[in-house]
C-alpha cells in the first residue's frame with residue numbers, strides 16, 4: 001500500500017506531464033473505482049488547464065484553473081503511467097486516461113479498485129469529507145514537536161497506534177511508523193502521552209528524515225522507472241527494521257529485530273535500542 005513517500009513520488013513524477021497542460025480528454029472505462037466517479041467528472045476536467053498538482057496526506061490533488069480539484073487516491077494497488085508517442089491499447093485494469101493537448105496520456109491502472117477519484121472545488125475542499133479530518137502533514141509547516149506533543153498529550157494508547165491515527169499526523173502507515181520509532185529510539189509500546197519534550201523533538205525529526213530519505217530514494221528510482229515503461233510510484237527501499245524480523249539490529253547488532261502485532265498491524269523494532 002502506498003504511503004506518503006510513494007504518493008509524493010508519484011506527484012513529482014506527474015508534475016512535468018500535467019502541470020500547465022490542458023486536458024484534451026478524460027476517458028473513464030468503468031463507472032466506479034472504490035466509489036462511483038462523479039457524473040460530470042470527465043466533463044468538468046476536459047478542456048481545462050491543470051494549474052498544479054498538490055497532495056494532502058495520501059491524496060493527490062489536481063488543481064484546475066477552473067477552481068475544480070480532482071481528488072485522487074491510489075488505493076492498495078493503483079498506479080499511474082506517463083505515456084507518450086504511440087499510446088498502447090488499454091489493458092483490463094487501465095480504468096482512466098488523462099490525455100493532454102500536447103499528446104501525453106497519464107494512465108491509471110488499478111487491479112483491485114481500492115483507489116478513488118472524485119471532485120471538489122477550491123472553496124469546498126477544506127470541508128470535503130475525505131479532507132477535513134486529516135491531521136498535519138509531517139513534511140509541512142504545520143507539523144513540529146509542539147504540535148505532535150499536544151496531539152499525544154493524555155493519550156493512553158501505544159505510540160505506534162497514535163502515529164497511525166491520521167488525525168494526529170497524516171500519511172504515515174505501518175512501514176514509516178516502524179522506521180521512525182526505530183530512528184528515534186522510542187519503543188512502539190510506549191504510551192503515547194509520555195512522548196513529550198525532547199522525545200517528541202526526536203520523533204518529529206526522525207519522521208521527517210525517514211520520509212525525506214524515502215522520497216529521495218523514490219526520486220532516484222523514478223529516473224530509472226520512467227524510462228522503460230513510464231510507471232510511477234513503487235520502489236524498493238532499504239529499511240532498518242520493517243520486514244527484518246530475526247535479523248540483527250543495524251544499530252546495536254546484539255539484539256534481533258522483533259515483530260509484534262499491535263491493533264492488528266505488524267510492528268518491527270529492537271527492544272534493546274528502543275525504550
Ligand SMILES: [Zn+2]
Nearest residue numbers: 249252270273
Ligand atoms: Zn538495537
